[in-house]
Amino acid sequence: MRHGKYPFVVGFLAAPVTLYAVFVIAPYAQAFQISMTDWRGFSAPNYIGFENFRRLFHDHRFWQAIEHHGILLLALPLITIAIALFFAFLLNVGGRSRGGQRRGVWGSNFYRVVFFFPQVLAVAIVAVLFQTVYRPNSSGLINGVLMKLGLDPVLFLVRPSLALWSIIAVLVWQAVGFYVVLFSAGMSAIPPDIYEAAEMDGATRVTLFFRVTLPLLWDTLQVAWVYLGIAAFDAFAIVSVLSVDNGGPDGATTVLALEIYRNAFVYSKYGYASAMGVALFFLTLTFAALTLRLSRRESVEY
Amino acid sequence: MNPHTTTQVTAPAPSAGAAGGLAAGALPDGRRRRRGRSEVSVLTGLGQAALIIWAILVIAPILWTFLASFKNTTEIFSSPWTMPDHLRWENWSRAWTKAHVGRYFLNSVLVVSLSTFGTMLLGSMAAYVLARYRFWGNRFIYYMFVSGLAFPVFLALVPLFFVVRNLHLLDSYTGLVLVYIAYSLPFTIFFLAAFFKTLPSSVAEAGLIDGASHTRLFFQVMLPMAKPGLVSVAIFNVIGQWAQYQLPLVLLSNAKDKWVLTQGIADISVNAGYEADWSGLFAALTIAILPMIVVYAIFQRQIQSGLTSGAVK
Numbered sequence: 279m280r281h282g283k284y285p286f287v288v289g290f291l292a293a294p295v296t297l298y299a300v301f302v303i304a305p306y307a308q309a310f311q312i313s314m315t316d317w318r319g320f321s322a323p324n325y326i327g328f329e330n331f332r333r334l335f336h337d338h339r340f341w342q343a344i345e346h347h348g349i350l351l352l353a354l355p356l357i358t359i360a361i362a363l364f365f366a367f368l369l370n371v372g373g374r375s376r377g378g379q380r381r382g383v384w385g386s387n388f389y390r391v392v393f394f395f396p397q398v399l400a401v402a403i404v405a406v407l408f409q410t411v412y413r414p415n416s417s418g419l420i421n422g423v424l425m426k427l428g429l430d431p432v433l434f435l436v437r438p439s440l441a442l443w444s445i446i447a448v449l450v451w452q453a454v455g456f457y458v459v460l461f462s463a464g465m466s467a468i469p470p471d472i473y474e475a476a477e478m479d480g481a482t483r484v485t486l487f488f489r490v491t492l493p494l495l496w497d498t499l500q501v502a503w504v505y506l507g508i509a510a511f512d513a514f515a516i517v518s519v520l521s522v523d524n525g526g527p528d529g530a531t532t533v534l535a536l537e538i539y540r541n542a543f544v545y546s547k548y549g550y551a552s553a554m555g556v557a558l559f560f561l562t563l564t565f566a567a568l569t570l571r572l573s574r575r576e577s578v579e580y
Numbered sequence: 581m582n583p584h585t586t587t588q589v590t591a592p593a594p595s596a597g598a599a600g601g602l603a604a605g606a607l608p609d610g611r612r613r614r615r616g617r618s619e620v621s622v623l624t625g626l627g628q629a630a631l632i633i634w635a636i637l638v639i640a641p642i643l644w645t646f647l648a649s650f651k652n653t654t655e656i657f658s659s660p661w662t663m664p665d666h667l668r669w670e671n672w673s674r675a676w677t678k679a680h681v682g683r684y685f686l687n688s689v690l691v692v693s694l695s696t697f698g699t700m701l702l703g704s705m706a707a708y709v710l711a712r713y714r715f716w717g718n719r720f721i722y723y724m725f726v727s728g729l730a731f732p733v734f735l736a737l738v739p740l741f742f743v744v745r746n747l748h749l750l751d752s753y754t755g756l757v758l759v760y761i762a763y764s765l766p767f768t769i770f771f772l773a774a775f776f777k778t779l780p781s782s783v784a785e786a787g788l789i790d791g792a793s794h795t796r797l798f799f800q801v802m803l804p805m806a807k808p809g810l811v812s813v814a815i816f817n818v819i820g821q822w823a824q825y826q827l828p829l830v831l832l833s834n835a836k837d838k839w840v841l842t843q844g845i846a847d848i849s850v851n852a853g854y855e856a857d858w859s860g861l862f863a864a865l866t867i868a869i870l871p872m873i874v875v876y877a878i879f880q881r882q883i884q885s886g887l888t889s890g891a892v893k
Contacts, residue, residue: 286794287709294706294765295721301762302728305736305743312739365634368627383624383631391880392635398876398883400823402842403868406849410648410862411641417657417858419644426661451637460888511732515825519846535734535826542738543830555735562732 309559313552323549330553340554343534346442347561350449350510350533355503358450362457362502363495365393367487369458370465371473390462393455401452405519408448409435412520435522438530445520445531449509457502464498465491500573507565511558514539534558642869648862656858668859675848675863683837684844685867691753691840692821695760699817700810702761703768708798710769711776712784722773728766733826741830751835756828760821768813775809776802815879815886841868 313330317323334340369386396404411419412434421431434444468491476490492499514535517525524540525532534554542551648656649671650664676682710722740759741750749755779802787797803810825842832838839847845868852861876883 282794283713284715287713287715289795290705290709290798291721294702294725294769297702297758297762298725298728298765300747301740301743301759302736302765303724305739306731308739308743309735361634364627365631368624368631383627385631389631389635390884392638394880394884395873395876396638397887398819398872399869400825400842402823402825402846403865406845406861407641407645407865407869409849410645410858410865415657419641423661454634455638456887459884463888512734514734515823515842518829519825519849535732538734538737539826539830542741543833548738552738555732555737558732559735562730566730 309552309555312549313556315549317549319546319548326549330550331557333550334553334557339529339532339537340534340557342529343532343537344561346531346533347511349442350446350513351507351565353446354449354453354510355506357446358453358457358506359499359502361450362454362461363492365389365454365458366461366465367491370462371486371491390455390459393458395455396452397456399452401515402519404448404452405516408444408451409520412444435520435531436527438527441521441527441530445513445516448516448520449513453506453509460502461495461498464495468494496573500569503573504566504569507569508562511535511562511565534561642873645862645865645869649859649866651859651862653858656862671859671863672867674857675860675867679848679851679860679864680836680839680844681841681848681864681867684839684841685871687753687838688822688841691756691760692818694753695757695764695821696814696817698757698761699764699768699821700814703765703813704772704803704806704810705798706765707769707772708776708802711773712781722769725766725769728763729770733763737826737830744831751832751838753838756831756840759827759831760824763827764817764821768817771813771816772806772809775806779805811882812886812889815883819883819887 312323314325314327315323316326316329368383369389399407410417412421413419414421414431414433414436416422416425416431418431420434425431433440435441472490472494473486476486481489512535513533517531517533517536518539521531525536534557538551538554538558541547541554644661647664650667650669651671652665652668655662655665706721706725710718710725744750744755744759747755749758783801783805784797787801788794792800823842824840825846828840828843832840832843845864848864849861852858
């Protein structure tokens with residue numbers, strides 16, 4: 279045993295463990311407890327068992343939010359990964375091979391820098407930016423152009439059937455660059471002689487993509503799916519700032535995080551909001567378990 | 581990047597280097613080679629078009645916001661895509677002082693610098709001890725931290741509000757900074773513990789034999805050696821904490837003078853509608869975005885690798 283080890287270990291862990299226990303562990307534990315009460319902040323909470331969860335079951339808004347998470351969970355990763363994979367392939371192996379080395383198309387570095395930029399912007403700022411882009415009159419970027427061309431303005435955020443998709447589009451807009459860079463890193467790790475061998479066998483660009491790049495990138499894709507899944511379960515900042523009427527019109531864009539925030543800090547229904555938090559916790563857990571189960575597959579060694 | 585690309589794609593005879601010619605010559609016959617070339621040119625053409633369109637999609641809203649920040653309301657409505665008549669800097673000064681963008685900006689800088697510093701200090705201390713020392717409870721504490729990665733912050737939002745309130749830290753910088761640090765610890769410790777494990781132990785042992793204390797060893801030997809990992813995590817934390825919206829919304833709601841940039845801009849966008857000050861909103865947005873562009877342009881290589889290395893490791 280080295281001299282003075284234990285005082286050192288305790289000294290180094292005291293502050294981080296205390297902070298973490300007070301601000302993270304304790305609230306998580308309390309959330310489960312509060313979800314069983316009718317607490318509204320004035321009087322002492324009464325334990326009401328699973329009453330909050332029973333009410334959740336009949337809450338139209340709650341199911342609306344769940345449905346939106348379902349749509350987000352499918353659309354956001356699928357669209358983002360598809361676009362990002364296509365771009366990453368073009369930027370890394372889409373160009374000509376030269377000296378046996380696969381290269382990206384012309385201007386690859388420029389695209390990588392530009393595409394990534396939205397990732398650095400805060401989501402709330404992006405949401406305000408797209409509020410102006412989507413504005414339903416001639417002052418909006420898109421409708422300003424459409425109306426100049428004599429077309430009717432598109433009511434992006436006002437029309438219930440369009441609102442959620444307008445929001446998904448913004449999330450994709452922001453995310454694509456990150457995954458282009460992520461997939462690029464994965465692709466550059468693939469040894470060039472695999473491509474060379476496949477090309478000698480007469481593989482086309484499309485075959486190369488589906489038979490070489492995609493299987494060798496499986497691990498990175500899994501990471502991307504999990505990250506985008508987590509983003510699909512949050513989506514608070516974007517919906518809260520961008521949507522009309524906080525999750526509207528008429529709940530057409532609401533998400534669980536927003537319902538939790540509204541119930542807790544607008545209506546002071548702390549018990550009910552915590553019950554939603556617990557539901558969100560189990561949904562996240564299910565998602566993680568399902569992802570790990572479904573994506574279990576031999577990763578190709580090279 | 582490659583000036584020969586276009587000519588090579590259309591011309592069937594390769595004028596590339598010896599190795600390129602060798603690879604092409606190894607193909608069984610000329611027909612297959614030619615088919616391969618035209619396929620390349622079609623795909624490259626379509627691909628280039630898609631890339632250019634996406635680049636425009638990224639740049640256009642930002643450029644448009646920048647231009648609109650110099651216009652007046654009439655210009656914004658009547659000519660969304662023209663240059664401003666003249667540069668109206670008064671929009672910017674109105675946003676900076678009257679709409680308090682300047683204050684929100686400085687608040688964000690203050691909060692993020694304090695909390696990133698705290699996160700890096702406490703996170704690297706904990707990660708170092710957990711990665712390189714064997715003691716009772718080590719694994720338990722490590723998994724306690726790392727499990728925080730899996731839980732949604734929203735589960736804890738309601739109790740967190742009351743914990744902060746009971747500590748009398750609501751509507752204070754201190755409260756927000758401490759909460760930022762606490763919620764940044766899981767990823768920081770997860771990443772740095774893996775990093776500290778890879779550092780050679782011979783250096784640490786030599787230091788101890790020379791009589792350095794454990795603390796001194798950490799600050800003077802191990803931390804400098806871990807610099808690449810620290811930079812990656814620091815970038816990750818700065819960007820994450822700068823973008824934070826929900827925590828300040830809940831924890832600073834009644835202290836408008838302490839609001840951070842994301843909160844402030846979201847609020848300005850609501851008020852701009854009531855006051856019809858659209859040019860002020862565009863100026864505020866530009867002030868919020870411009871520094872990000874500058875910082876990103878300077879550090880884009882580090883930022884890209886910092887953010888993505890967190891995803892794969």
